[in-house]
Amino acid sequence: MQRVTPMKQYLIISFFVGCLAAAASPMNTQTPIAPKERALADSDNKLVAPTLPFVFGSQYLRYPTPTSESWPHDLARMKQLGMNTVKIWVSWNQIEPNEGNFDFSMSDAIMDAIDHAGLKAVVNLIYTPPRWVKGTEQNFDNPQYFDSVSRFVRRMVERYAIHPAMLVWDCWNEPAISFPSGPSTLAQYRKWLTTRYDSPKAAGIVWGRPFAWGRSVITDWSEVEAPPLGFLAESLDWYRFHREHLPEQFSRLGAIIRKADPHHPVMVHDVFTGVTAVHTPYNDEMNMLPLDLHGVSLHVPAAQYEHADFVTENCRYTFAITMKTGVCRKLKKAFWVSESFGGALTFSLPSPPTPGPETLRKNMWQAVALGVQGFLFWQYRPERYPMPGTEDGGWGLTDLAGDDTERSKAVAEFAREVAPLVPLIPLVPARARSAIVVNDLTAFALDTRKRPEQLSAGMSQYTTFERQALEAPYVSAVLGAYRAFTTCNIPVDILSVQDSLDNYELIYLPLPMQMDTVVAERIRAFVERGGTAVLECGAGFYGEHGWVSEVVPGNGLANLFGVKEGEYRYHGVHRTLMDGGLSVSVAYRTGDLHVGTARVTGRFPDGSPARTEQVFGKGKAIYLASSPSIAVFSEPANTGEALIRSLNIKPEIVGEGIEIRRAHRGDSEFIFIFNHSSKAQTVRVSESSSHLFTPIRGRINYDGQALRCSIPARDLAIALSKR
Structure with missing residues (x-):
């Protein structure tokens, strides 16, 4: 059995560490994974799109908290922790409180503060309608409503397209198929049906009319209404329409943003993934096609953060990333975890469990192993403004005063350890048969x-x-x-x-x-x-x-x-x-x-x-x-x-909370070994290779036949081999 010496470890990894600075300490003001800007400009002297590094950071501002007095301290500390990106909400009802009158004072101030801290901004456009917006059909199918939304989007994008902090436009926060059924949506649905059926009568036959209970014969498309979801034959068409219609909305928003700012990427982030979506299922590939990159919110149910059955919740998390990264690789698009819980869900009595630093560490490294190109928390500092629902005082990496917790320290540790690997991100998971x-x-x-x-x-x-x-x-x-x-x-x-x-x-x-x-x-x-x-x-x-x-x-x-x-x-x-x-x-x-x-x-x-x-x-x-x-x-x-x-498949290692992930990039191969259990374990992973495996994290020995490592409870080990 051969023990890898520090000198051999240095020789193996020096091929990609070369020009990188040594990993920064938590108090170093230079983040080890800072975004890189290409020093090019077009004829209008606007910045071209930033190259996307490993985007690492957190959601920060959802008005009214944190207040502006906290911004300098918090943003500087985010930089010190190794973050490079801040996601902020910018809401229509705040920017355009009166029709045609725009107030950019808050967004100007936060964007300047982000730039001053040496960070980049993901601007999440939020379409909460101002009070002056009238009417009941407040969705994008309504032409008048969409015109008003478009004006807000254009003004926002025009204002910040050349701002030095600008990184990415997130054009929709957690969209879902909500089945709007107002007059404008129904008009779109009836038009869609004409491309699927030769006549209303043909559609009625497929839908079982007039045989279905309470459903009448259709003689004209204008008679089609939103079906009760219980009638599956009719509801499948209603769902298919909305499944295709949702990415069309992304495309419309993307076109507005790209016209005003052709140089910064446009993304959308949703919740979980198609078949396991929180609200309704949808098709991941359809949703990803119109825009430049994609993200997902992965908030594990609070009651199960530290559930004894960690395996099921762990699988819920990695399933979504596995499916999303697979689709993004197929479409050649970047993928981020756009929101991952930074702390307990909310204040309540009794208090919900708070995820420990080991949970956050596991989630960050799993995301890297599965091929993500960015990871953002929700959120940096807990929100102090009481809201309807479940987010009072919740989710934060820090405490309410903005001071460090064991979770924020785990983030700094991750930033130091991942820094030398950034040139190889995104990794490509091992081929599955x-x-x-x-x-x-x-x-x-x-x-x-x-x-x-x-x-x-x-x-x-x-x-x-x-x-x-x-x-x-x-x-x-x-x-x-x-x-x-x-x-x-x-x-x-x-x-x-x-x-x-x-x-x-x-x-x-x-x-x-x-x-x-x-x-x-x-x-x-x-x-x-x-x-x-x-x-x-x-x-x-x-x-x-x-x-x-x-x-x-x-x-x-x-x-x-x-x-x-x-x-x-x-x-x-x-x-x-x-x-x-x-x-x-x-x-x-x-x-x-x-x-x-x-x-x-x-x-x-x-x-x-x-x-x-x-x-x-x-x-x-x-x-x-x-x-x-x-x-x-x-x-x-x-x-x-x-x-x-x-199924005649031989498991590699079963049970005991051990998870093995293999990935590669170029001639570098990685093995990630997670110990999810509450006890330290010694793990043997069969791996026959003529190449030396170097420890990146943890103590690992390689004897030419297998890797052996001792992993503390709820921790992980990482080994690297260069082919």
């Missing part, structure tokens, strides 16, 4: 439309995982499948049903109950080429237009898998016995599964088929008469190991 395929239409069909009362308030904070599995089964199934792979430390990608399957050996579709014909055809082609497709129960139960399929699996998949589901009833949590003696916990077993040409490879305790396999072309089709993924999600003790082994 397996993928979880998700469908926002299924999320809408199973979860959203059955709880319309929550659309305005967002997803309820479920008191138990079991309750969430009942109320949001698709989100639970997706997260459970992801948890099974990640807990067993198997690299896995998250794909949309529209994505290419060409680079994968195995795809897993959790609870795929809504399925369009084209998706079923692509699964068939994937198997025929040599892939393994694993589908949980109810596959294609709802067809493209929301009608229940005559045969399940639907859309011709019954022939591919060689099975047919019997009476449709899903209930309970069961155990199944697979070939090889594996016992797998499952949820929502179907009724009788009629096996045709497939081979039974697992049974329920009563002897009925639970799992089948069929060779098709060069590949294999596996059908599960239940949802093992929901069982993994809803049972904290269930690691998912049995499910993974049943």
Whole structure:
């Protein structure tokens, strides 16, 4: 076993440290990861877009707090902690309190203060309407309303386009599909329907009119109204329209900003990700296409910050980053964590748990390992202004007076450690041979439309995982499948049903109950080429237009898998016995599964088929008469190991809170080893390489066959190898 000496460590990493200054101490006034400006100008002498470094910082100002007296101290301290970026809210109702009269005094002062501190600004445009805005249809489909919003946006962008602190325009804060249904939106929807159907009568036939209870025959497009979400056939079109319409709004805002400032990037940041969004599902790729970069807010439910089942909440966090970074790499766009909690959610009695510095450290390094290009907290100093909802005195890295906490010190430590790696960011996660395929239409069909009362308030904070599995089964199934792979430390990608399957050996579709014909055809082609497709129960139960399929699996998949589901009833949590003696916990077993040409490879305790396999072309089709993924999600003790082994995949390390992430950039390879547990652990990671591994963080030994490291509780180790 070989111990890496400090001299060898220096020789290995010197190739990229060379021209970098030594990592700054927390009190150093020169941030080690300062943004870089390209010293170029166009014919109008406006600054060109800044090159995007590893953006690291925090949300700071949401008027009226922090007050201006605190700005010099706070901004200077943010710089000392190693931050380079400040995100600020600039709200329409504050900038234009009276129609046509603009007051930039506050925004001028904060932008100048940010520049004076040597920081850069992400300006988040907020569209809270001023009191002078009248009318009930206050959304962007209303031409008069949008004209007023556009004037505010133009004036803001024109004023700060050449400000030295300007870095990025964030054009919309946490948008969601909220299903506005005013006259202007309905006019857009009716126009959209004409591109999908030849006539109102054709649409009515697809929607089941007049057969659907309480729904009348349509004779003219003007008769179309917003459908009740319970009518799935009609609601799927309503959802598809809004799913396409939301990025069109981003594009309109982006065009206004780019015309006034062609040199600074425009972004939007949303909440979680498509199928696990807080309000309603949406399509991540559609949302990312119109703008330059993308961000996400990742606030783990406060009641579960230090929950005993850290694995599930950890998976919720890394799932969103995994899916988002995957889409951004495909589209060649940068991705940030735009908001990550800096402290406890809010003041309340009893007080909620506060995330410790180890939680923040873990989240920052996980984001780097997964390929982000920026990381911002919400927020630096807790807000003192009491607000409706859950944010009184919450979220801060510092205390209410702006003084350091153990959390802010952890931020400074991270900034020092990540500084030498910045030239290699963003990292590229290790190639995955397996993928979880998700469908926002299924999320809408199973979860959203059955709880319309929550659309305005967002997803309820479920008191138990079991309750969430009942109320949001698709989100639970997706997260459970992801948890099974990640807990067993198997690299896995998250794909949309529209994505290419060409680079994968195995795809897993959790609870795929809504399925369009084209998706079923692509699964068939994937198997025929040599892939393994694993589908949980109810596959294609709802067809493209929301009608229940005559045969399940639907859309011709019954022939591919060689099975047919019997009476449709899903209930309970069961155990199944697979070939090889594996016992797998499952949820929502179907009724009788009629096996045709497939081979039974697992049974329920009563002897009925639970799992089948069929060779098709060069590949294999596996059908599960239940949802093992929901069982993994809803049972904290269930690691998912049995499910993974049943797929003929050998886990690397299972349980004990150990998470392994591999990533690379150029000829540099990284291994991140996280210990999420409450006890120190010695970990052995198999790694056969002719190259020397150098410790970046933690004590690591490499003997040519494996890495061995001792990791304190809730800490991590990082090793680097140069190919």
